[in-house]
Amino acid sequence: MERRNFIKVAVAAGLGGSAARAIGQQSLKAAGGEENAMGSMLPRTKDPGELRGEMLYRPLGRTGERVSAIGLGGSHIGKPGLSPAESIRLIQQAIDRGITFMDNSWDYNEGQSELRMGEALSQGGYRDKVFLMTKIDGRGKDEATRQIETSLERLKTDRIDLLQHHEVLRFDDPDRIFAKGGAMEALVAAQQAGKIRYIGFTGHKDPRIHLYMLDIAARHGFRFDTAQMPLNVMDAHFRSFAQLVVPRLTELEIGVLGMKTFGGADGVILKSKTVEPLECLHYSLNLPTSVVITGIDKQEILDQAFQAVKTFRLMNEEEVGALIGKTQKVAAAGEYELFKTSSHFDTTAKHPDWLGGDSPEVQALAPQAAG
Numbered sequence: 381m382e383r384r385n386f387i388k389v390a391v392a393a394g395l396g397g398s399a400a401r402a403i404g405q406q407s408l409k410a411a412g413g414e415e416n417a418m419g420s421m422l423p424r425t426k427d428p429g430e431l432r433g434e435m436l437y438r439p440l441g442r443t444g445e446r447v448s449a450i451g452l453g454g455s456h457i458g459k460p461g462l463s464p465a466e467s468i469r470l471i472q473q474a475i476d477r478g479i480t481f482m483d484n485s486w487d488y489n490e491g492q493s494e495l496r497m498g499e500a501l502s503q504g505g506y507r508d509k510v511f512l513m514t515k516i517d518g519r520g521k522d523e524a525t526r527q528i529e530t531s532l533e534r535l536k537t538d539r540i541d542l543l544q545h546h547e548v549l550r551f552d553d554p555d556r557i558f559a560k561g562g563a564m565e566a567l568v569a570a571q572q573a574g575k576i577r578y579i580g581f582t583g584h585k586d587p588r589i590h591l592y593m594l595d596i597a598a599r600h601g602f603r604f605d606t607a608q609m610p611l612n613v614m615d616a617h618f619r620s621f622a623q624l625v626v627p628r629l630t631e632l633e634i635g636v637l638g639m640k641t642f643g644g645a646d647g648v649i650l651k652s653k654t655v656e657p658l659e660c661l662h663y664s665l666n667l668p669t670s671v672v673i674t675g676i677d678k679q680e681i682l683d684q685a686f687q688a689v690k691t692f693r694l695m696n697e698e699e700v701g702a703l704i705g706k707t708q709k710v711a712a713a714g715e716y717e718l719f720k721t722s723s724h725f726d727t728t729a730k731h732p733d734w735l736g737g738d739s740p741e742v743q744a745l746a747p748q749a750a751g
Contacts, residue, residue, distance in 0.1 A: 419701025422616055423626050425668040428694055434686045435478030440511075440670045441635030443578055443605055445541075447481045447511045447671055450661075450685045451637070454484030454514070456675030458493030470676055471500035475509050477686060483639075483673045484535070485515040485546055486527045487727060487734060494534035502536040512537065515546035515582060516563070517728050519556040523736030524566035532575060542606060543567060543576040547728045548583040554596040557581075559739050564602070580606030584640060584719040585726075587624040594628060604634050606670070610719060611638035613655050613663045614711035616704045619720050622667055635670040640717075642674075644725055649716050654706045661688035663703055666695045 429436035429449050436449040452474050457467045471482075482501075484494050494514060501507040514531050518524035531540065545557055545567075557563045570576045581604060583589055590609060597604055607629055609621040616622055629636050641664050642657065643649035650657065664672040665688070676682045695703070710716060719725040728734055737743075 419697035419699070419704070422622055422697075422700055422704070423630065423668050424666055424697070424700065425694070428665070428692060433478050434689065435480075436665075436689050436692070437480075438670050439635075440578075441605055441629075442633035443635065445511060445578075448479045449665060449669070449672060450479055450689060451481035451483050451513075451671040451673035452479050453639075453673050453675035454482070454493045454497060455488045456677040458489035458496055459677055460489070460492075462677050464492075464496050464499070467496040468500040468503075470679070470682060471497060472503070472506060474676065474682055475506055477682075479685070480510050481671045481673070482510045482512045484513065484531075486531050487515075487517055487546070487731070491530075491534055494531055498534050498536040507537055511541045512539075513542035513544065513580075514540055515544045517546050517731075517734040518563050518566070518736050519553065520563060520736040520739060521561050521565045523734075524563035525569075527734075528566060528570050528575065539574060540576045542578045542580055543570070544580040544582050544606065544608060546582050547726065548581050548589060548593050549585040549726060549728070551589060551592060553583075553589070554593040556735075556739070558596050558600050558602075560741065561739050564600075578605035580604050580608065580635070580637070582608035582637075582639075584610050586619055586720065587621045590621065590625045591628065594632070603632060606635040606637055608637035608639055608673070610640035610717065611636075611664050611667055611669060611672070612641050612643060612649055612717075613660055613704055614643070614649055614652075614707045614714075614717055617708055617711035618714040618717060626668060630668050636668055638664045638667065638669045638672045640719060641672060643716055644719055648718055649707075652707065652710045652716050654710055655703070657684055658688050658691060659703060659706075661685070662692050662695070663700070665689075665692050666700065 429438040437446045438449050440447050452471065457471060482497060484497055501510065512535065514535065516524055516527035516531065518527050545563060548554065567576065567579050571579065581593055590607060609625060611622055626636055641660050649660065661672065674685055676685065714721040723729050
């Protein structure tokens with residue numbers, strides 16, 4: 381079983397703290413397949429958040445910020461089938477109803493997502509009502525700097541509240557980001573210049589890469605403000621970010637950003653016919669997430685997000701166990717988490733030029749490998 385083998389590997393790797401405790405519990409209890417045991421191994425929030433109007437608001441790690449528990453996903457808002465006018469309408473209505481966390485990325489829809497969000501926020505004072513996040517792909521300082529400036533221009537703002545290193549999918553990504561002349565230098569310089577406020581990272585491939593990113597950051601004396609990862613009803617059964625990464629983030633008071641609640645842009649998890657959309661959103665809200673980011677490209681999906689908040693109640697371990705028990709058989713091999721098991725969602729793999737070239741040190745040591 382992939383899930384059990386993965387746990388054994390993680391234990392052998394010597395993971396410490398609550399991550400190791402979670403793995404130890406799973407290795408002892410999961411073999412019996414008991415739903416309650418599975419529910420007890422997942423972290424749960426102790427506070428649903430502060431309800432104001434239609435939305436819950438939660439702390440963003442140790443930043444002192446409070447943000448909406450639901451975030452508006454940037455990828456969907458720039459989809460080619462959605463008109464710019466409808467995108468702007470959905471963004472502004474979401475804000476009017478209480479969603480403050482705006483997700484985006486430099487590479488979404490060839491820049492259309494940032495352009496549309498920038499236009500929506502530039503009207504009627506909407507920029508000052510939101511916590512604006514975007515992401516960049518560059519691994520070197522020069523490429524990261526270029527992408528930051530492009531995002532600022534598209535978003536029509538002089539500041540980005542949270543900038544994240546996007547798609548940390550490979551074990552060499554943390555090394556490149558923190559190397560001399562790496563992207564972290566660009567983000568720190570932008571932060572010092574007041575162009576960005578907080579720094580985080582994202583990834584969807586393997587929780588061990590997230591843990592390695594945190595290790596490399598600690599080695600350089602740096603602590604991230606946020607980390608973004610897939611958190612959904614199938615994640616508990618296969619390469620689980622919820623079990624391995626979330627406990628460490630909460631210990632470090634790093635804001636937890638959940639994504640791929642439905643398995644990605646095509647709602648792959650819903651195609652399993654095992655769970656309903658509101659169950660998926662409730663599961664992610666029940667984790668110690670600061671924000672659950674969900675794609676919103678039509679009115680009914682926007683309404684669904686608010687309905688999830690309205691009907692959300694904290695679940696105990698038995699209730700969590702019963703919910704994820706519905707997906708246990710179909711989730712065991714990662715069949716519906718394509719972002720973990722295929723390259724379908726790995727956009728930087730399809731566009732390596734976005735990452736930038738090798739560092740000067742690599743070029744000096746291996747000239748023929750440069751470029």
